[in-house]
Amino acid sequence: MSALLKTVNLERTFGAVIAATDINIEINSGEIVGVIGSNGAGKTTFINMVTGYIQPSDGDILVRGKSIIGKSPREVSLAGVGRSFQIAQLFQELTVLDNILIAHGFSVDRKLNFLKPLRSADKVGKVRSVLREYEIEEYANEVVSTLPQGVRKLLDIAMAMLSKPGLMLLDEPTSGVAVEDKFLLMDTVMAAIRKSNAATLFVEHDMEVVLRYADRVLAFYDGRVLADGPTQKVLSDPKVQELVVGHHLDLSDVKYATKKDSDHA
Amino acid sequence: MSKRSLALLLILGVATLVGGLLLPNWMSYLFTIAMGKGLVVLGLVLLMRAGLVSFGQGLYYCLGAYVAGMLTQFAEVTDVLLILLASVSFSVVIAAIIGLLLCRYREIFFAMFSMAFSMILYGLLVRNQVLGSTDGFNVANPSLLGWAPGPEGASNLVLAVAVLLVFTLGILAWRYLKSLSGYAGEAVRENEIRLEYLGGSVFKIIYVKYIIAAGLAAIGGTVTALVSGHVDPEMAYWTTSGEFVFIALMGGTGHVAAPIIAAVLFESLRTYASAVAPYTWQMILGFALLAIILFLPSGLWSLVERFQNKKPRKAP
Ligand SMILES: Nc1ncnc2c1ncn2[C@@H]1O[C@H](COP(=O)(O)OP(=O)(O)OP(=O)(O)O)[C@@H](O)[C@H]1O
Numbered sequence: 001m002s003a004l005l006k007t008v009n010l011e012r013t014f015g016a017v018i019a020a021t022d023i024n025i026e027i028n029s030g031e032i033v034g035v036i037g038s039n040g041a042g043k044t045t046f047i048n049m050v051t052g053y054i055q056p057s058d059g060d061i062l063v064r065g066k067s068i069i070g071k072s073p074r075e076v077s078l079a080g081v082g083r084s085f086q087i088a089q090l091f092q093e094l095t096v097l098d099n100i101l102i103a104h105g106f107s108v109d110r111k112l113n114f115l116k117p118l119r120s121a122d123k124v125g126k127v128r129s130v131l132r133e134y135e136i137e138e139y140a141n142e143v144v145s146t147l148p149q150g151v152r153k154l155l156d157i158a159m160a161m162l163s164k165p166g167l168m169l170l171d172e173p174t175s176g177v178a179v180e181d182k183f184l185l186m187d188t189v190m191a192a193i194r195k196s197n198a199a200t201l202f203v204e205h206d207m208e209v210v211l212r213y214a215d216r217v218l219a220f221y222d223g224r225v226l227a228d229g230p231t232q233k234v235l236s237d238p239k240v241q242e243l244v245v246g247h248h249l250d251l252s253d254v255k256y257a258t259k260k261d262s263d264h265a
Numbered sequence: 266m267s268k269r270s271l272a273l274l275l276i277l278g279v280a281t282l283v284g285g286l287l288l289p290n291w292m293s294y295l296f297t298i299a300m301g302k303g304l305v306v307l308g309l310v311l312l313m314r315a316g317l318v319s320f321g322q323g324l325y326y327c328l329g330a331y332v333a334g335m336l337t338q339f340a341e342v343t344d345v346l347l348i349l350l351a352s353v354s355f356s357v358v359i360a361a362i363i364g365l366l367l368c369r370y371r372e373i374f375f376a377m378f379s380m381a382f383s384m385i386l387y388g389l390l391v392r393n394q395v396l397g398s399t400d401g402f403n404v405a406n407p408s409l410l411g412w413a414p415g416p417e418g419a420s421n422l423v424l425a426v427a428v429l430l431v432f433t434l435g436i437l438a439w440r441y442l443k444s445l446s447g448y449a450g451e452a453v454r455e456n457e458i459r460l461e462y463l464g465g466s467v468f469k470i471i472y473v474k475y476i477i478a479a480g481l482a483a484i485g486g487t488v489t490a491l492v493s494g495h496v497d498p499e500m501a502y503w504t505t506s507g508e509f510v511f512i513a514l515m516g517g518t519g520h521v522a523a524p525i526i527a528a529v530l531f532e533s534l535r536t537y538a539s540a541v542a543p544y545t546w547q548m549i550l551g552f553a554l555l556a557i558i559l560f561l562p563s564g565l566w567s568l569v570e571r572f573q574n575k576k577p578r579k580a581p
């Protein structure tokens with residue numbers, strides 16, 4: 001069976017800047033992959049290419065064996081690849097409920113109704129249960145632009161997940177969220193994602209978060225994949241610690257306990 | 266929509282119709298024109314809710330009017346229903362073609378391109394001797410299903426048709442705005458990227474709205490042509506399109522009734538202003554617009570909303 005996502009010699013340049021080069025990776029269904037790398041390492045560029053937001057300068061991207069080169073974000077999303085954004089992309093001046101109703105209409109009903117009310121009782125019931133799953137139902141009637149980052153990030157992800165993508169790419173889901181709330185947010189998101197069984201890539205700067213949720217880590221450095229493998233292995237790699245993490249990580253430290261370790265404890 | 270509000274609307278519609286018919290002739294004439302323009306502006310409002318301002322609705326207003334006029338003069342078709350059908354169909358076809366190009370543009374480019382197309386029509390009509398060049402030509406009195414009322418009856422017929430159209434299309438537009446397609450407009454205005462990632466086609470959404478707006482403008486033009494008994498190229502001139510934008514700003518985009526009410530107010534204000542101050546009525550309109558932009562940036566409809574003391578609408 002072909003991989004869910006496979007990139008072949010993927011490259012993207014912006015003028016003289018090589019934002020990504022020589023990227024060859026494979027993601028299989030159900031995998032949870034943490035993506036790390038310092039600022040400007042090429043993480044967002046990678047996600048942007050895989051979701052059709054920008055086109056690669058060279059190389060190929062295969063989703064379930066089919067190339068998505070030249071495809072628009074819309075076509076890529078219809079092919080089963082979802083994403084969230086470093087800065088949540090929402091309908092700012094509408095309420096949370098209207099945001100998710102619109103998302104539901106486009107990604108689940110997929111029919112541009114002209115006369116059926118969007119806020120029908122059954123639709124509202126359905127999307128409210130989604131909001132509940134992401135623990136943001138209390139904000140249903142608030143206008144998005146008035147809400148804290150964390151709520152917006154959750155809504156952004158909830159909207160992208162509605163179409164049940166097989167592959168979900170989360171660009172810094174915890175950025176702009178207070179340290180003490182990061183785990184809460186990730187717990188919520190990961191619970192929803194595990195339930196849907198989507199393979200997931202999440203970009204994250206906080207190694208504690210990476211250790212807790214990722215089974216596998218991709219470390220980007222200067223537009224290249226510096227390391228790719230099981231979380232513990234990649235994070236204990238001295239090269240990764242020096243170039244990506246920026247300091248020595250003592251993985252035996254209790255705060256780096258992975259989910260599995262703490263389950264055993 | 267509940268049975269109660271439907272009944273209320275029906276009563277309101279009949280009252281409007283009876284009221285319109287009882288008005289002195291010159292007033293019921295203005296009222297009919299206002300209904301026509303209100304429909305044009307209703308279409309414009311659909312686009313504005315998606316963040317697009319067309320400065321070229323005069324194109325379809327004029328096309329609708331000329332199709333109506335030409336049918337009565339050159340084909341001896343006077344049936345108001347046939348005329349409406351023909352005007353709308355023709356304009357919709359033209360919009361479907363122009364829209365392919367136009368709906369790829371946004372903001373000032375959309376506004377200017379839409380204006381450019383209306384100016385092309387203006388240029389074509391002005392050069393056309395058969396269609397009366399700058400003078401335009403007269404439109405014969407309409408009939409309905411074989412019934413041909415005299416000149417006076419004809420304006421009453423147009424008034425009745427206009428009121429009927431305003432109410433039915435108003436209700437349809439109201440439902441439309443509450444549907445996914447309606448909300449899609451706001452979604453386009455707020456965030457096209459998000460919409461595309463949800464699997465929505467931004468182009469298709471705008472394209473459909475553009476075509477609906479063209480159809481409504483053609484109806485408005487037809488009503489105007491039939492009630493005034495005359496068409497001329499001025500209907501495609503950019504000042505006519507500007508007037509529609511003026512009315513839209515005046516009413517606001519908050520409700521389907523806003524453009525209709527604003528059109529009635531606009532026609533009244535203009536008639537009054539040009540009567541009391543024949544040389545400075547544009548200035549009076551200018552100040553009115555300035556006042557609205559400064560004090561009611563969301564249009565007159567925001568007064569209604571303020572009156573209702575609307576909090577963010579609660580979901581069912
Ligand atoms: N649109 C663009 N035009 C020019 N250069 C760009 C563009 N997008 C990204 N770059 C450059 O490509 C490189 C990789 O950027 P990218 O946004 O992918 O990094 P990142 O790993 O997501 O960083 P961060 O952690 O800050 O989000 C950087 O040098 C950046 O300046």
Ligand SMILES: [Mg+2]
Binds near residue numbers: 044045
């Ligand atoms: Mg980034």
